[in-house]
Structure formats: structure tokens, C-alpha cells
Amino acid sequence: MLRPWRARLATLLRRKRFERELDAELQFHIDMLSSQNVANGMSPDDARRAALKAFGAVDAVKAHVRDTWLSRFFEVAAQDIRYGIRSLRRSPAFVLAVVGTMALGIGANTAVFSVVNGVLLRPLPYADGDHLVVLRQARPRAGIEDIGLSALDIDDYRHSRSIADVGEFHNMWFILLGRSEPERVSTEVVSANFFDVLGIRPLYGRTFVAADDRPGAPAVLVLSHAYWQRSFGADPGVIGRVFRMNDRPHTVIGVMPPLPDFPEPVDVYMPTSACPFRSLPAMATDRSMRMSGAIARIRPDVALTKAQADLQITAASLVRTYPQAYPTDGMTVTATPLKGELTRQARATLLILLATTVFVLLIVCASIANLLVARLVGREREMALRAALGAGRSRLIRQMLTESLLLAVAGGAAGLVLASFSMDALVAFAARLTPRAAETSLDVRVLGFAFGLTVLTGIVFGIVPALGTRRDASASLRDAGRSTERRHLVRSALIVAQVAVSFMLLIAAGLTLRSVVKLQDLDPGFRTNDILTMRIALNFTRYQDAQIRQFWQRFEHGLDALPGVIDAAGGGTFPLNSTGLFNTTFQMENHPLSPGEMPPRVDVHVSTPGYFRTIGQPLLRGRTFTTDDGAGDRQVVVINESMARHFWPGVDPIGKRISGDNRKTWATIVGVVQDARQQLATAPADQLYVPLSENRPMLTMNWLVHTSLPPAVMERQIKALMNTIDPEQPVEQFRTMDEVRGESLQAPRTAATLLGIFALLALTITAAGLAGVIAYWVNQRTQEFGVRMALGAPRKGVVGLVLRQGVQFVLIGLGIGLAGALVLTRWIASLLFEVQPTDALTFLAVSAVMVTVAMLACLIPARRAAAVDPIVALREL
Amino acid sequence: MPPKSDLLQGTLDLMILRTLQRGPMHGWGISQRIQQLSEDVLQVNQGSLYPALHRLEQQGLIEAEWGSSENNRQAKFYQLTRDGRKHLADETRNWERISTAVARVIAG
Numbered sequence: 001m002l003r004p005w006r007a008r009l010a011t012l013l014r015r016k017r018f019e020r021e022l023d024a025e026l027q028f029h030i031d032m033l034s035s036q037n038v039a040n041g042m043s044p045d046d047a048r049r050a051a052l053k054a055f056g057a058v059d060a061v062k063a064h065v066r067d068t069w070l071s072r073f074f075e076v077a078a079q080d081i082r083y084g085i086r087s088l089r090r091s092p093a094f095v096l097a098v099v100g101t102m103a104l105g106i107g108a109n110t111a112v113f114s115v116v117n118g119v120l121l122r123p124l125p126y127a128d129g130d131h132l133v134v135l136r137q138a139r140p141r142a143g144i145e146d147i148g149l150s151a152l153d154i155d156d157y158r159h160s161r162s163i164a165d166v167g168e169f170h171n172m173w174f175i176l177l178g179r180s181e182p183e184r185v186s187t188e189v190v191s192a193n194f195f196d197v198l199g200i201r202p203l204y205g206r207t208f209v210a211a212d213d214r215p216g217a218p219a220v221l222v223l224s225h226a227y228w229q230r231s232f233g234a235d236p237g238v239i240g241r242v243f244r245m246n247d248r249p250h251t252v253i254g255v256m257p258p259l260p261d262f263p264e265p266v267d268v269y270m271p272t273s274a275c276p277f278r279s280l281p282a283m284a285t286d287r288s289m290r291m292s293g294a295i296a297r298i299r300p301d302v303a304l305t306k307a308q309a310d311l312q313i314t315a316a317s318l319v320r321t322y323p324q325a326y327p328t329d330g331m332t333v334t335a336t337p338l339k340g341e342l343t344r345q346a347r348a349t350l351l352i353l354l355a356t357t358v359f360v361l362l363i364v365c366a367s368i369a370n371l372l373v374a375r376l377v378g379r380e381r382e383m384a385l386r387a388a389l390g391a392g393r394s395r396l397i398r399q400m401l402t403e404s405l406l407l408a409v410a411g412g413a414a415g416l417v418l419a420s421f422s423m424d425a426l427v428a429f430a431a432r433l434t435p436r437a438a439e440t441s442l443d444v445r446v447l448g449f450a451f452g453l454t455v456l457t458g459i460v461f462g463i464v465p466a467l468g469t470r471r472d473a474s475a476s477l478r479d480a481g482r483s484t485e486r487r488h489l490v491r492s493a494l495i496v497a498q499v500a501v502s503f504m505l506l507i508a509a510g511l512t513l514r515s516v517v518k519l520q521d522l523d524p525g526f527r528t529n530d531i532l533t534m535r536i537a538l539n540f541t542r543y544q545d546a547q548i549r550q551f552w553q554r555f556e557h558g559l560d561a562l563p564g565v566i567d568a569a570g571g572g573t574f575p576l577n578s579t580g581l582f583n584t585t586f587q588m589e590n591h592p593l594s595p596g597e598m599p600p601r602v603d604v605h606v607s608t609p610g611y612f613r614t615i616g617q618p619l620l621r622g623r624t625f626t627t628d629d630g631a632g633d634r635q636v637v638v639i640n641e642s643m644a645r646h647f648w649p650g651v652d653p654i655g656k657r658i659s660g661d662n663r664k665t666w667a668t669i670v671g672v673v674q675d676a677r678q679q680l681a682t683a684p685a686d687q688l689y690v691p692l693s694e695n696r697p698m699l700t701m702n703w704l705v706h707t708s709l710p711p712a713v714m715e716r717q718i719k720a721l722m723n724t725i726d727p728e729q730p731v732e733q734f735r736t737m738d739e740v741r742g743e744s745l746q747a748p749r750t751a752a753t754l755l756g757i758f759a760l761l762a763l764t765i766t767a768a769g770l771a772g773v774i775a776y777w778v779n780q781r782t783q784e785f786g787v788r789m790a791l792g793a794p795r796k797g798v799v800g801l802v803l804r805q806g807v808q809f810v811l812i813g814l815g816i817g818l819a820g821a822l823v824l825t826r827w828i829a830s831l832l833f834e835v836q837p838t839d840a841l842t843f844l845a846v847s848a849v850m851v852t853v854a855m856l857a858c859l860i861p862a863r864r865a866a867a868v869d870p871i872v873a874l875r876e877l
Numbered sequence: 878m879p880p881k882s883d884l885l886q887g888t889l890d891l892m893i894l895r896t897l898q899r900g901p902m903h904g905w906g907i908s909q910r911i912q913q914l915s916e917d918v919l920q921v922n923q924g925s926l927y928p929a930l931h932r933l934e935q936q937g938l939i940e941a942e943w944g945s946s947e948n949n950r951q952a953k954f955y956q957l958t959r960d961g962r963k964h965l966a967d968e969t970r971n972w973e974r975i976s977t978a979v980a981r982v983i984a985g
Contacts, residue, residue: 021943022927025904025953028946029923032905035948055923064928068935 022065030055080402088403094375095407098368102411102457104761105364107418108357110442110450114423115430116350117449118440119343125259125439126338127199128300133307133335135166135294137315141329141598148290150325151272151283153318154191157296157333160314162307164297167197171264172275173700175539175730176250178243179231182728184537185267187245189275195222195256197297205239205254212253212271219245219274222254227267246276246539260342261435263293287318287325296335308335329598346433348830349751355827356505356758363501363762365457366494367769369464372404373491374776376465401462408458416442416450429754432747464490488777492809495766495773499813500820502762503850507821508828509759510842512752515833519745525676525684526575527616530566530706531737532714533574536722537700538729548697551725555703556608558721564709567614570692570701571607574615575676576740577702581605586688588647589657589666602643602686603678606698609691612638612673614706615737622654622671629691635667636691643686644672658688680744681833704737711736751831763850767857774806775861782868790870799862806858810851818843889921889929890938891972894957894965897939901956903946904930930955938964 034051038044055061088095123129135157136146149157151168158166168191176185192213201207203225212220223238232238242249250270272278283289298307315333319326376383383396420442430437536555543551552570559568573579585599593599609625611617620641629636637658644653657666667690675684692698707714715734722731735743778785785798825837835842896902896910907930908921933939938961946952957965 021953024951026923026927028903028950028952029905029908031950057924061924061927064924065931068928068932 018069022062026055026058026061030058077402080399081406083399084403084406088406091375094371095410098371098407099411099414101364101367101371101765102408102454103414103418104765105357105361105457106412106415106450106454107422108360108415108758108761109354109453110415110419110446111422111426112350112353112357113449114419114442114446115426115437115440116354117443117446118438119346119350119430119434119436121445122439122443124339124342124436125200125257128297129199129339130337131164131298131300132198132338133296133298133304134338134341135296135311136334136336137290138332138334139327139329140332145334147327147331149292149294150287150290151278151292152285152287153290154292154294156318157294157311157314160307160310162299162302162310164299165193165197166294166296167191167194168272168292168294169194169263170275170278170292171266172277173537174245175537175728176243176245176268177728178241182730183231184730184732185227185245186265187275188263188266188269189272189278190269192271194269194295197295199297200256200259202254203257204236205252207254207256208269208271213273215273215279217271217273219248219250220253220271221245221250222256222269223252224266224268225256225258226265228255231267245270246274248274250274258438260439262338262342263295265435287322295338298335304335304337311335342436343434346430346436349433349747350430352508352828352831353751353754353758356508356755359501359505360758360762361453361457363498363765365461365464366498366501367765368404368407368457369461370491370494370498370769370772372400372461372465373487373494374772376400377487377776397463400465401459404462405455405458408454408461412450412454412457415454416447419450429747429750432750464494488780491773491776495770495809496813496816498762498766498769499810499850499854500817502759502766503814503817503846504821504824505755505759505762506846506850507817507825507842509752509755510846511825511828511835511837511839512748512755512831514839514842515831515835516745516748516752518834519680519748522677522680524575524680524741525617525674527706528737528741530708531615532705532707532711533577533702533733533735533737533740534705534715534718534731535700535702535733536729536731542726542728543699545697548699552608552692552698552701554725555722556610558725559703559705559718562714562717562721564707564714564717565705566708567610567706568703569608569610569614570703571605571611572698572701573605574702574704574737574740575678576680576737576744579702581678581687584660584688586658586660587663589659592663600647600686602688604688604690606690606692611689611704614704615676616706617676618674620672620674621652622669624671624673625689625691629670635665635693636670637667638671638673638689639669640673640684640687640689641675642684643688646686680741681748748831748833763853767853770806770809770854771857771860773809774802774858775864777805778802778861778865781865783874785865785868786870786872786874789868790874795866798866798868799859802862802865803855803858806854806862807851810854814847814850818847887968888972889925890933891965891968892919893926893929893933893955894938894961894968897955897957897961898965901942901944901954903952903954905952907955933961937961 030051033054034044034047037047037050042050052058124132126132135149135154137149137153138145139147149168154166154168157163170189172187172189173184174187176183190208192208192210195202195207202222205222207222208220211217221243223232228234228238236255238252239254241252243252244250256269277283278291283291296307296311298304311333315331319331386396423440423442427437427440430440538548538551556568556570559565573581581603583601584604585601587593587599607625609627609629612619612624622638624638625636639653647653648656653669653672656669658669659666673689675687677684678687705714705718709717711734718734719731722729785801788798788801789795821843822838829837892911893907896907896914902910904923904926908923908926911919911921930939930941934941934955937958939955940958941953941955943951944954
């Protein structure tokens with residue numbers, strides 16, 4: 001029975017050779033026929049023709065031969081499967097354990113892979129997305145990656161040799177009127193060719209054409225899929241509706257399909273001609289008006305590096321031709337592939353998670369292999385009998401493999417169900433890392449992955465126990481049940497491997513968990529409780545210059561007068577907010593720049609005088625702002641501790657003067673405040689605080705209210721207040737500072753939680769496996785324990801003996817895991833915060849957990865060993 | 878599926894095995910020998926012969942080896958395996974029993 005299996009397998013594997021041989025074999029037959037014809041007196045040509053005719057259709061014969069190869073293969077496979085199912089049905093508990101374990105392993109892998117597939121592997125949902133690059137103009141010597149592009153710049157890059165076309169975009173928040181409430185919408189202002197460059201078509205209606213983008217053209221809008229669903233209930237009838245924006249009617253002409261949030265989450269798209277800023281005449285003539293971003297499509301046959309070089313040539317010629325329009329310290333252009341841009345943040349985390357689930361799968365494999373070995377012990381006689389009846393070793397191995405594949409497929413199917421249930425949670429997690437998260441689904445590739453992994457797993461865990469079988473069938477019948485030494489060795493190796501891998505996973509989980517705890521306990525340098533934040537963006541068509549200042553003053557006074565408000569202040573942004581600070585150069589009065597020296601850079605925060613009090617950021621020296629500071633020529637600033645330390649080491653910075661406009665005007669430093677973190681995981685940078693001034697009116701401000709009232713109550717009061725000032729003005733994004741902080745912790749927390757779940761899964765499976773192996777070991781030594789106790793060994797001693805055996809496995813596993821962890825944890829450094837990848841405390845704690853769990857797992861079989869009745873055990877000897 | 882063969886499949890298999898009992902032989906030789914032995918009564922169709930040969934090989938009843946033919950060409954020679962011999966013996970007994978029985982019934 002050995003040969004046919006091999007012959008069939010060979011047929012499948014060496015199909016080509018078999019085809020060649022079949023050709024030769026049939027050709028030989030035809031040649032013989034034709035030479036027989038020649039012998040009978042035919043001419044060679046006639047003989048050949050007659051032979052071919054007599055032979056019949058060669059291809060048909062070949063097809064029938066091939067059928068015999070395949071049909072036999074399936075016939076025998078079906079036999080094996082029937083036998084496998086019969087034999088598995090006899091041990092439902094075993095099947096349940098294997099399928100359950102397998103489902104966890106495949107489920108975890110499939111779920112994580114589906115996200116990896118949607119985010120990293122799938123092509124972008126744009127036509128030929130690999131040829132799309134984001135263009136940026138940079139000032140490398142000043143360390144600025146993006147100074148923006150002017151409309152003229154973009155036009156010039158359109159003519160660069162390797163570029164097919166360039167689309168222009170910038171984001172604005174406008175107020176859309178015409179629905180029940182005024183609504184602030186994220187508006188992507190784009191050139192008419194924007195959608196053509198990306199290669200996307202609308203779901204309904206049309207996108208922009210060149211005529212829409214001409215100066216003075218009627219204003220039109222295209223809705224994003226998300227906004228259309230959220231605000232219009234996915235009603236296609238929205239096309240043709242007219243809304244007022246920026247004091248003009250805007251007609252909806254199209255709805256886009258779901259797209260990644262590029263360049264940012266968008267509600268509506270409008271052509272540049274409809275944007276009140278972008279349509280200013282200066283925008284079309286002044287190269288220094290760099291307000292836009294650009295997306296370029298590289299020509300189909302051009303490599304990225306070539307395109308980058310060509311763009312650089314264009315940039316260099318721009319700087320040469322219009323020197324006054326570009327930074328004096330040089331300007332370069334960068335082209336970053338769009339795909340990398342969209343997935344950069346998610347990549348490392350997703351790959352770490354994928355690696356983790358692969359480790360979990362390894363443990364699953366080892367654990368199932370262990371169960372199979374144990375089952376094999378019970379089937380020793382059956383196997384020996386079959387061997388005696390003529391089944392070769394290969395035949396037995398094949399049967400075992402068929403059974404493990406059956407188990408694997410059942411487990412894989414269950415895993416797929418598990419994965420589809422966990423999908424929503426995973427997508428929500430990935431959405432924090434990448435705009436592509438929504439593209440995750442169980443597509444053909446994911447199903448193929450799950451299937452491939454299932455089969456591979458089935459083969460791996462099926463082969464391992466098979467290796468433990470005896471080569472000599474008759475020997476195995478003679479001393480059935482005695483080949484246990486070798487089995488025990490296989491099982492021990494498997495359990496040691498499981499301990500090692502579990503240890504590594506626990507370390508990874510422990511390190512990320514510790515990072516999250518550190519982030520949670522971190523003092524960000526300001527108060528996070530009892531603060532309500534909100535954002536107000538004024539409609540610039542209603543408010544200009546002095547009106548803006550008056551509006552903010554009215555609002556601030558109104559807030560101060562509200563019951564329950566302890567302090568209130570406004571600013572450009574606030575710490576931990578997704579909107580960052582702007583960055584500027586400055587010069588120190590007593591430190592003129594030497595030729596060629598770059599001015600230093602700091603982050604700038606603009607705020608009302610009450611800001612430091614409201615957010616609880618301690619003043620270290622000098623004073624904070626007063627209401628007079630923003631007015632008049634006398635400019636003052638407050639700096640943070642690290643800026644003071646950096647630029648005035650050992651000197652009192654109070655009274656020193658700095659200039660933000662190349663030594664034309666000067667501002668005096670009046671105070672030093674303690675550092676506050678802008679992002680939890682990033683150390684505070686040098687920072688400058690300037691008072692909200694009447695010279696620099698801000699249309700958009702974030703406000704903070706220090707209050708002991710519940711946030712919902714406060715929110716109602718503030719909305720009512722705004723209604724008395726301007727009923728058409730929305731106040732948005734009400735969040736408590738604790739919520740803001742929670743949001744910024746969300747991604748690391750989810751990553752740690754997932755790693756933790758996977759590690760616990762691994763630990764549980766390993767502990768169960770260890771208990772099983774020790775139980776078996778105890779069984780084998782029942783008599784030995786009986787003898788020991790009969791000779792006076794205390795029961796405690798027997799328990800100790802068993803525990804020692806278990807701990808031995810764990811210690812070897814720990815040793816291997818420790819070495820592995822020391823090598824591997826550096827790969828998760830990107831997930832860690834203020835924790836070394838080799839953090840001693842984590843390693844110690846995880847080791848302790850591992851040993852404790854192992855002891856507990858061994859305790860059950862150990863107690864059974866101690867409960868052995870010496871008399872019974874001895875009688876069985 | 879192979880076309881309806883001129884001979885019952887089992888019968889063809891049996892004749893092939895029987896033919897090979899004399900020693901290794903290639904497909905052409907087998908078809909010639911069967912034709913000869915049956916005194917031209919049985920014409921073996923190639924469309925049945927080669928699938929049958931490959932099926933028997935898959936079943937492990939015969940094995941194949943490439944060798945030189947009488948006119949010095951490379952040909953695929955089939956020969957009986959141990960299983961094949963055993964199978965042939967069993968099937969021959971079977972065949973004799975059945976054909977005797979059938980003969981009796983028809984003569985009956």
C-alpha cells in the first residue's frame with residue numbers, strides 16, 4: 001500500500017515529467033504501429049498516416065490516462081477522510097480541545113492579517129495608486145519639511161518631465177447653511193483635475209470640470225461619502241440642492257464613493273474658484289502665497305527616483321528664476337509615495353501584532369501536537385495492529401496527517417467565524433493609526449491566507465507526533481506502550497518550546513503594558529481634571545479685524561459670568577489636542593546671528609491672559625499675561641522652563657528681549673512657566689507663549705473652562721451663551737481634558753490590550769499543555785510513587801517531586817524564552833514609552849508569573865500523585 | 878471518464894496482468910500479445926490500454942521502468958509487483974469460478 005501513495009504523490013508533484021513520459025510512451029506505440037505497416041509493404045508516409053489513424057485521437061487517450069491519476073488520488077483521499085472521521089468521532093473531547101485551540105490561533109491570525117491586508121497589502125483605491133506621490137516643498141537647512149506650494153509652483157511641477165499631472169488641495173473649515181442648523185464642514189478646496197489625478201469617479205453625479213474652476217464660475221460642491229451618509233442619510237436626491245457657504249449659493253453636483261481620509265477627513269470638496277482665499281487675485285500671481293498641498297501622478301513608465309530627480313531640477317530652476325520668492329537658505333521638493341503616507345503610522349504596530357499572532361499560532365501548533373502525541377499513546381495498539389496487517393510507516397503517517405488536516409480544517413473554519421466577529425473592534429483600533437482602516441474586510445486574499453495557514457498548521461502539528469512513531473512496525477507490536485520514552489521526549493520538547501514562546505509574548509505584553517501605565521501616570525505639566533474644552537471657528541465673512549476681537553471679548557466675559565466657571569481662557573490650541581502648535585524662528589537681542597547661522601526655532605502658543613491659571617500650568621518666575629499685554633506696541637512673552645534652560649543657562653531670562661521678525665521689533669520676556677507636554681509620549685519642546693493680540697486676530701480658537709460642574713451642564717450653558725451672542729455660530733468638539741487625554745492614550749492602550757490578550761491566550765494554552773504532560777508523567781510513575789510512599793516517603797515529598805519535574809520544563813523554557821526576548825523585544829521599541837526593551841522589572845515579574853502559573857498547572861497532577869494508595873499501586877506492579 | 882471499453886475493465890486488467898506474468902513488456906507489446914493470444918478475436922483499443930496500465934501502476938499492481946526495446950528504442954516496460962502477482966492469482970481463481978458458473982448457466 002506504500003507504493004500507490006508514493007506513485008500518486010509523484011504524479012501530482014512531478015506532473016511535467018509524467019506528461020513527457022506519457023508522450024514518449026504513446027509515440028513509441030505509434031512508431032511501432034507504423035513500422036509494422038512498413039513491414040506489411042506500405043510506404044513510410046502512408047504507414048505513418050495509417051498508424052495515426054489506427055491509434056485514434058492521441059489527446060483523448062492522454063486525457064483518459066490523466067483521469068486515472070486524479071481519480072485514484074481522490075478515491076484514496078476520500079477513504080482516508082472517512083476513516084479519519086470515524087476515528088475522530090470516538091474522542092469528542094479531544095476533537096473539541098484541538099478545534100477550540102486551533103480556532104483561537106487561526107482566528108487571531110486571520111483577524112490581524114485582514115487588517116494588514118486592508119491597510120498595507122491592498123492597492124490604494126485609486127487608479128494605479130503606486131504612481132501617486134505627495135509633493136512638498138521643503139527648507140532642508142532650516143529643518144522645515146513643508147513650506148507649502150503656491151498655485152504657480154504647482155503649475156510648474158505639472159510641466160516636470162516625469163509628471164503626468166498634479167492636483168492641488170488645501171483644507172478649510174466653512175460654515176454650511178441651509179440644513180436645520182448651521183454646520184461647520186471640513187472643506188477640501190481642490191483643483192478641477194484633483195479627482196482625475198487620483199483616478200476616482202463619483203458615486204453619483206459628476207466631479208469638477210475645468211469650467212467649474214474658472215474665476216467667477218457658479219460655486220459647486222462634491223460631497224464625501226461619509227458626510228453624505230452622516231448628514232443626508234445617503235439620499236442620492238441631494239444632487240442639485242443648493243446650500244449657502246461664504247455668503248454664496250453652492251450647488252451639490254456629485255457624491256464620492258468611500259475613500260481613505262486623504263489629505264484629511266473631508267465633508268465637502270469645492271473647486272479653488274469657490275474658495276474666498278484661494279480665489280484672491282494675489283494667489284494666481286504671487287509665488288510666496290504657498291497655501292496648498294499637491295498630489296502628483298508620475299508617468300506610467302517612470303521610476304520614483306527618476307521622478308524625484310526631475311522634480312528637483314524643476315525646483316532648482318524655480319529658485320534660480322525667482323530668487324526673491326523662495327527662502328534664501330534653499331528650497332527642495334520631496335515626492336513621497338501616497339501609500340506610505342497613508343500607512344506609515346500603522347505599519348510598525350500592525351506588523352508587531354501580526355508577528356505576535358504568528359507566535360500564538362506556534363504555541364497552538366505545539367499544543368495540538370502534544371495532544372496528538374498523547375492520543376497516539378492511547379492508539380498504540382491500534383497502530384501496531386494496522387502495521388502488523390501490512391500498513392507501512394508512511395501509510396500510518398498519512399492516516400495521521402489526514403486526521404490532523406481534518407482537525408485543522410474544522411478549527412480553521414471556527415477560527416474564521418471568530419475572526420469575523422472580532423473584525424469591527426480591530427478596524428476601530430486600526431482607524432486610530434491609518435485612514436485606510438475602513439478598507440479591511442474578509443476578502444479572497446484573507447480567506448486564502450486563512451486556508452493556507454490552516455493546512456500548513458495541520459501538516460506541522462500532524463508531522464511532529466508522527467516523527468515519534470517507531471520505524472519498525474513489528475517491534476511496536478511486540479512492545480506496544482514501551483516507545484513512550486521517545487514520546488515523552490517529543491512532548492517535553494514541545495512544552496519547553498511553548499513555555500519559551502509564551503514567555504516572549506508575555507514580555508512583549510508586559511513591556512507595552514508598563515509603557516501605558518507610565519503614560520497614564522505621567523504628569524503632563526498641567527491639570528487634566530475639571531476642564532472642559534471646546535472649539536469655535538468664526539465665519540470670516542461675518543467677522544473681520546476688530547469684530548473678531550470684540551467677539552472673543554464678549555465670549556470671554558460671558559464665560560466668566562457663567563455660574564460654576566472657576567476660570568476660562570482661549571488659545572490657538574491646547575496640549576494633547578490633535579491640532580499642534582506652530583513653529584517659528586526667533587533671535588535673541590544680545591546674540592546677533594553670525595553670517596550663515598540659522599536662527600533658533602521654538603513652538604509658539606497664543607492665548608488669553610487666563611490661560612495658565614485655567615489649565616493649572618505653574619508659573620516659575622516673573623508674571624503671566626495681563627489684559628493690557630495684548631494691546632499697544634509693548635510686546636511681552638512668557639517662555640517655558642526648557643526654553644529658559646536652553647537659551648539662558650544660569651541666567652535670569654526675565655527682562656531679556658527676543659525678536660520674531662528679524663530684529664525689527666522686540667518682545668520682552670516677563671515670565672517662565674513649567675514645561676507642559678503637547679503630546680503625552682513626547683518630551684516638552686522649547687516653547688514660547690504670546691498673548692492674544694489685537695494685531696493678530698484669530699478666527700479659530702480653542703477654549704478651556706475650569707469648572708466643577710458636570711460637563712453636560714456646562715456645555716448647555718455655553719451653548720445658551722453663544723445663542724445670545726450669535727445664534728448662527730456653532731460651538732463644537734466639547735470634550736473634557738480627561739477625555740482628550742484618554743483619546744491620546746487610546747492607540748497605545750489598544751495595542752497593549754491586544755498584545756495582552758494574545759499573551760494570556762498563549763499562557764493558558766501552555767499551562768493546559770503543561771498540566772497534561774505532567775499528568776501523563778505521573779501516570780507513568782504511579783507504581784514508583786506507590787513504592788516510594790510504601791518505603792516511607794511523605795506525601796509532601798511526592799508533590800515536590802512532581803512540581804520539580806514541572807518547574808524543570810519551565811526553567812528550560814524560561815531560559816530559551818529569555819534569550820529570545822532579549823533579541824526580539826527591540827523590535828517593539830516603537831510601542832514603548834520610557835521602558836527599556838530589556839526592562840529588568842518586567843522580565844522578573846513575567847518570570848514570576850510564568851513559574852507561578854506553571855506550579856499551579858502542575859499542582860493538579862501532583863496532588864493526584866500524592867493521593868496514590870501505596871497498596872493499590874504495589875498490587876498493580 | 879474513459880469511453881465505453883470493448884472489454885470489461887476488470888477483464889482487461891486481468892489480461893494485462895496475465896500477459897505481464899511472462900516478463901516485463903511495453904504497452905505495444907502487451908496489445909500485440911493479447912491480440913495474438915486471442916487469435917485476433919480481441920483487439921485492444923489504445924484508449925483503454927494506456928489508462929488501464931496507468932491505473933494498475935497507481936494501484937501498485939505493476940511497476941514501470943524505461944528500457945531499450947527490441948529495435949533499440951527507449952520504451953516504458955511494465956512488470957508485475959508482488960501485490961500484482963497476488964492480485965493476479967486471486968483474480969484468476971475468481972475468473973475461473975465465474976466463467977465456469979456462467980458457462981454452466983448458459984449451457985443449462
